[in-house]
Structure formats: C-alpha cells, structure tokens
Amino acid sequence: MAELLITFRETLEATLIVGILYTFISKTGKMHLKASIQGGVFAALAASVVFAIVFQVLLGGFSGRAEEIFEGTVMILAAVLLSTMIVWMARNKNVSESLENQASALMDSNKNVAQGLFVLAFLSVFREGIETVLFLYGIYIKDGGLSLVTSLTGVLIAIFLGYAIFIQGKKVPLKTFFNVTSILLIFVAAGLVAYGIHEFEEAGLIYYPGPIWDVNPVLNLDGSYPLLHEKGGIGVFAKGLFGWNGNPSAIEVMAYLLTLAGVSYMWSAASAEQATVTTDNTSMIENKCPTCFEEVDAKSTSSCSNCNTELDFS
Numbered sequence: 001m002a003e004l005l006i007t008f009r010e011t012l013e014a015t016l017i018v019g020i021l022y023t024f025i026s027k028t029g030k031m032h033l034k035a036s037i038q039g040g041v042f043a044a045l046a047a048s049v050v051f052a053i054v055f056q057v058l059l060g061g062f063s064g065r066a067e068e069i070f071e072g073t074v075m076i077l078a079a080v081l082l083s084t085m086i087v088w089m090a091r092n093k094n095v096s097e098s099l100e101n102q103a104s105a106l107m108d109s110n111k112n113v114a115q116g117l118f119v120l121a122f123l124s125v126f127r128e129g130i131e132t133v134l135f136l137y138g139i140y141i142k143d144g145g146l147s148l149v150t151s152l153t154g155v156l157i158a159i160f161l162g163y164a165i166f167i168q169g170k171k172v173p174l175k176t177f178f179n180v181t182s183i184l185l186i187f188v189a190a191g192l193v194a195y196g197i198h199e200f201e202e203a204g205l206i207y208y209p210g211p212i213w214d215v216n217p218v219l220n221l222d223g224s225y226p227l228l229h230e231k232g233g234i235g236v237f238a239k240g241l242f243g244w245n246g247n248p249s250a251i252e253v254m255a256y257l258l259t260l261a262g263v264s265y266m267w268s269a270a271s272a273e274q275a276t277v278t279t280d281n282t283s284m285i286e287n288k289c290p291t292c293f294e295e296v297d298a299k300s301t302s303s304c305s306n307c308n309t310e311l312d313f314s
Contacts, residue, residue: 001241002188003146006135007154009181013089014041014128015162016174020099021121023166028107036114040121047122048129055133065203071141072199078138079192081131083263086182086189090270099124139188142195143240179271184241186263191243194256201249208249216246 018041025033062070099120106116140146161177164170201208215228215235225232230239230246238244245252 001150001237002139002143002191003136003151004154005181005184005188005241006132006139007151008158009154009178009185010128010132010135011155011158012161012177014125015158016165017099017124017128018121019162019166021103021117024100024103025117030107030113033114033117036117037121040118041125043118044122044125044129047126048133051130052133055137059137068199068203069205072196072203072205074134075138075141075192075196075199078134079189079196079259082135082185082189082192083259083266085131086185086263087266087270089178090182090267091274135188138192138195139240141199142191142243182267186260186267187242189263190256190259191239193259194243194245194248194252197252197255198245198249201251206251209251210249211247212250212253214247 018037021037022034025031025037059067059070102120103117106113106120136146136151161172165172165174197206200206215226216230218226218229220226225235227234228238228244228246229235230244235244235246239246243256245256248256
C-alpha cells in the first residue's frame with residue numbers, strides 16, 4: 001500500500017509539472033517547443049532507471065554489518081527526503097507560477113529556449129525519479145519486497161488524473177488529494193525512521209535492549225498468524241502503510257513517535273502558514289484557477305483558458 005502512495009504522489013507531481021509546461025507554451029503560441037519538453041521528460045525517465053540500476057549495484061557491494069549500516073542510512077535518508085517533500089509541498093502551493101516564471105524567464109533571455117526547457121523538464125522530472133527510487137527502496141527493505149502491481153496502479157491513477165485535468169479540463173480536488181496523501185506519507189516516513197534505527201541496532205551502532213513487545217513468533221493453534229502479527233490480517237496492512245512492527249525496541253517506538261509528531265507539527269504549521277498567505281491575498285486568490293493558479297475573470301468565464309478546468313467561485 002505504501003508503494004502505491006509513493007508512486008501516485010511522485011507521478012502526480014511529475015505529471016502536473018509536464019502539464020503546466022505544456023499549457024504555458026500553448027498559451028504563448030510556441031507549441032514547436034513541445035519536443036524539447038518531451039525530450040527532457042524521456043531523458044529524465046531514462047536517467048531515473050539508470051540511477052535505480054546503479055543504486056542496486058551499489059547495494060550489492062555490501063554484506064553483513066556494512067549492508068545493515070548502508071540500509072539503515074538509506075532508510076533514514078529516505079525518511080528525511082520524504083518529510084522534506086511533504087512540508088515543502090504544504091508551504092509552496094503555487095508551483096505552477098514558479099515553473100511558468102522560470103519558463104518565461106527563458107523566453108525573455110537570449111539563451112537557447114528549447115535547450116532551457118529541456119533542462120527544466122529534465123531536472124523537474126528527474127528529481128521526482130530519484131525520490132521515487134529512494135522511497136521505494138526504503139519500503140522494500142522495511143517490508144521485504146514490493147508489489148509491482150500496486151506500484152504501477154499508483155502510476156496509472158496519477159497519469160489518469162493528469163489527463164483529466166489538462167486534457168479533459170475536469171475540476172479535480174488536488175488540495176484534498178495532496179492533504180490525504182501527505183498525512184498517510186507522514187506515517188510511512190515514521191516507519192522508515194523506526195526501521196532505519198532497527199538496522200543500526202542490528203549492526204551494533206545502537207544498543208539493542210530487546211523488544212518491548214513481541215507478537216511475531218506466536219502462531220495460532222491452526223498454524224495461522226495472529227491478526228497483529230506482521231504477517232497477520234491486520235499486521236501486514238499496518239506494516240505496509242503505517243510502519244507497524246511486531247517486535248520493536250523502545251528506541252524504535254520512540255523514534256517512530258517523535259518522527260510522527262515532529263513531521264505532523266511541521267506539516268500543520270506549513271499548511272497554516274500557507275492558509276494565512278491565502279487569506280491575506282483573498283482578492284487575488286478568488287480570481288485564480290484552483291488547478292494551475294492562472295488568473296481568471298470569474299464573472300465572464302466558466303472555465304480556465306490555461307488548463308480548461310471548470311470554474312466555480314460561488
């Protein structure tokens with residue numbers, strides 16, 4: 001389940017980036033630059049695959065204690081990046097305006113616009129690719145595997161939403177999508193931190209006092225797993241989504257709760273800060289498209305001319 005959240009969120013962000021760039025060049029009447037954006041996207045996808053392969057090869061070079069330290073470090077790093085992404089997205093709602101400003105600056109300069117858009121698309125999408133590889137690898141270590149079907153489902157849902165927004169012009173509640181996935185991803189980040197600590201305990205970097213509870217070794221009389229076992233009906237779901245551990249140490253539980261509380265607080269503060277900015281600029285926000293934030297005349301049009309989103313400011 002966690003891999004679906006990761007692939008959905010990262011693919012949706014990449015899809016929105018590409019869609020915003022497309023609508024910008026369409027609005028400026030320079031659709032011949034579409035090939036540059038497409039080239040940047042495909043190059044970023046290829047680079048992401050290469051990064052994943054190199055990362056896997058690098059992992060294969062470790063064994064024993066070194067492997068445990070490496071895996072623990074990667075999981076902590078993935079949790080930090082995931083938390084940073086969650087808070088950053090809460091604080092920076094107007095990504096569309098930032099991308100358009102960068103693209104506009106390229107067109108106003110004397111530089112090669114096609115090359116500049118290629119680089120902009122490449123860097124924006126490649127960043128999402130790197131994050132996806134690190135996040136999925138962290139989940140792979142924690143859960144002992146990944147579901148390809150679940151991962152691809154997240155990708156397809158995100159692409160479908162992007163199509164609905166930019167091609168069909170549908171009004172999609174992106175704010176709700178991002179808020180719900182952010183809350184769930186905070187639990188994923190906390191689980192990654194806790195399991196990273198577990199790897200450090202296994203490597204002997206952190207003292208391991210033993211578990212404070214242990215429901216994993218116990219099986220029912222019929223040989224089935226208890227519900228809260230990591231392979232039980234509830235446990236397997238809770239482990240994948242919320243980072244449930246059937247036999248954690250006190251340090252792991254503390255790390256989980258501190259991460260959960262800390263990231264939740266930062267996300268809430270960032271969201272409140274953004275809401276304050278929105279309130280202070282009510283006259284401007286009311287006349288902006290909720291999808292791409294393009295300024296619109298709510299009295300004379302029913303849809304955004306930039307992305308075709310149906311408008312309703314009533």
